[in-house]
Amino acid sequence: MAEDASQRISIAHNEARALYVARNPRSQAIHQDATRSLPGGNTRTVLYTDPFPICMKSAKGYQVTSEDDKTYTDFTGEFTAALYGHSNPVILEAINNVLQNVGMNVGATTSQEQLFAKELCQRFDLERVRFTNSGTEANLHALTAARLFTKKRKVVVFNRGYHGGVLGFKGGKPAPNNVDPNDWIVVKYNDLDAATKAIEGEGVAAVLVEGMQGNGGCIVSTEEFLSGIQNATAKAGVVFILDEVMTSRISGSGFAGLRGIKPDLKTFGKYLGGGLAFGALGGRADIMAAFDPRLSTSISHSGTFNNNTLVTHAGYAGLKHVYTPEVADSFTERGSQFLAKLQEAVKGTRIVFTGLGSVMCSHFVEGTAEIRDLVSADDIQENELLKDLFWFEMLEQGYWVTRRGFIALVLETPQSELDRFVDAVRAFVSKYRELLVL
Ligand SMILES: Cc1ncc(COP(=O)(O)O)c(C=O)c1O
Numbered sequence: 245m246a247e248d249a250s251q252r253i254s255i256a257h258n259e260a261r262a263l264y265v266a267r268n269p270r271s272q273a274i275h276q277d278a279t280r281s282l283p284g285g286n287t288r289t290v291l292y293t294d295p296f297p298i299c300m301k302s303a304k305g306y307q308v309t310s311e312d313d314k315t316y317t318d319f320t321g322e323f324t325a326a327l328y329g330h331s332n333p334v335i336l337e338a339i340n341n342v343l344q345n346v347g348m349n350v351g352a353t354t355s356q357e358q359l360f361a362k363e364l365c366q367r368f369d370l371e372r373v374r375f376t377n378s379g380t381e382a383n384l385h386a387l388t389a390a391r392l393f394t395k396k397r398k399v400v401v402f403n404r405g406y407h408g409g410v411l412g413f414k415g416g417k418p419a420p421n422n423v424d425p426n427d428w429i430v431v432k433y434n435d436l437d438a439a440t441k442a443i444e445g446e447g448v449a450a451v452l453v454e455g456m457q458g459n460g461g462c463i464v465s466t467e468e469f470l471s472g473i474q475n476a477t478a479k480a481g482v483v484f485i486l487d488e489v490m491t492s493r494i495s496g497s498g499f500a501g502l503r504g505i506k507p508d509l510k511t512f513g514k515y516l517g518g519g520l521a522f523g524a525l526g527g528r529a530d531i532m533a534a535f536d537p538r539l540s541t542s543i544s545h546s547g548t549f550n551n552n553t554l555v556t557h558a559g560y561a562g563l564k565h566v567y568t569p570e571v572a573d574s575f576t577e578r579g580s581q582f583l584a585k586l587q588e589a590v591k592g593t594r595i596v597f598t599g600l601g602s603v604m605c606s607h608f609v610e611g612t613a614e615i616r617d618l619v620s621a622d623d624i625q626e627n628e629l630l631k632d633l634f635w636f637e638m639l640e641q642g643y644w645v646t647r648r649g650f651i652a653l654v655l656e657t658p659q660s661e662l663d664r665f666v667d668a669v670r671a672f673v674s675k676y677r678e679l680l681v682l
Contacts, residue, residue, distance in 0.1 A: 260636035303330035316644035321652030327515035373526030379489035379513030380408025382523035390483035404460030455499035462605035496569025518558025576601030
């Protein structure tokens with residue numbers, strides 16, 4: 245990018261940042277106070293933003309309200325977990341029922357967990373399922389099951405893949421806080437030849453892959469890539485684990501259903517707990533037998549809250565009565581139309597919107613080439629200042645978008661708010677046209 249353009253971005257960024265500071269004094273004060281008890285005032289890294297994060301006070305329906313009394317349309321959607329919106333009446337009723345009639349922490353199995361399990365199995369084509377408290381845990385246990393089944397240890401994963409707090413891959417290697425630092429083979433996303441070669445290598449237990457890399461910028465897999473992985477794993481006796489933590493909402497039968505593929509195991513989380521902490525892993529009965537306590541060969545899978553009554557009731561109610569397969573399909577259709585309008589609005593600029601259905605991400609690509617179909621985040625460099633500038637401006641327009649550009653729509657968001665966002669993006673493009681055109 246030319247030097248004067250960089251300078252102009254820098255000036256616009258400084259102005260937007262100053263406005264952010266001026267508009268959010270209470271958030272700033274709360275953050276300063278928080279630094280005295282939390283490192284950097286933070287207990288969830290993704291939510292830290294410089295100079296300080298906006299602190300939310302409450303949320304209702306499709307909106308969130310900050311401590312500075314600004315109400316935003318929630319486009320963060322709790323990174324896909326807030327699909328049902330805030331205080332959805334069906335979820336509220338299920339939770340109230342537990343609090344008033346069922347009780348929490350009963351220290352026993354319940355018939356509700358069985359009902360919920362059955363619903364998940366039917367919906368996502370699983371022979372058996374197990375519950376956890378997070379998507380991270382679901383992936384950790386799925387890997388354990390795959391290792392036990394194959395008696396091998398190595399796992400093929402993909403650069404920019406994210407499977408949980410201790411399962412992230414960047415720069416071609418596992419993140420410094422990852423478990424099992426030596427057991428990963430990190431391959432470029434959507435590179436089937438490299439993936440096949442890795443799968444055919446020595447000592448490989450599993451492939452762990454997202455149908456769309458969510459954290460990695462909503463980069464969607466190609467059809468050939470996932471079906472190729474399915475074929476290669478079947479041939480090599482390697483367990484194919486599809487991480488559906490973010491993508492299970494993408495159709496009435498998840499991403500696998502949408503693509504017509506049949507992974508050996510799938511992992512889940514996010515909205516499936518009805519907005520409460522949740523994770524699950526499921527798939528082939530012979531692999532899931534790792535957790536069958538009747539078998540002498542089984543391993544323990546513990547977790548105090550695995551079958552807690554709040555989550556089994558709220559999660560079930562959400563799936564059964566709110567996010568039915570028909571609603572899932574039509575929400576994805578609605579998201580796709582929105583995404584198409586955004587893509588149209590930024591045509592010919594260095595902004596690219598990627599994603600699928602109701603989950604998407606904006607990118608601000610360095611260089612001069614127009615990139616429409618991004619298949620790997622490795623192929624681009626982003627202009628972080630422009631990305632920031634967009635974030636500041638969308639906040640000003642009343643949209644709670646993540647700093648990194650990730651958007652996960654909330655079910656009850658009115659069409660008028662989606663249309664207004666497209667207009668806001670068009671206005672951004674027109675305001676900064678000379679910095680954005682290729
Ligand atoms: C694809 C994917 N897998 C796993 C996880 C981890 O889920 P959790 O945050 O519930 O541990 C995430 C979280 O963002 C995710 O996006």
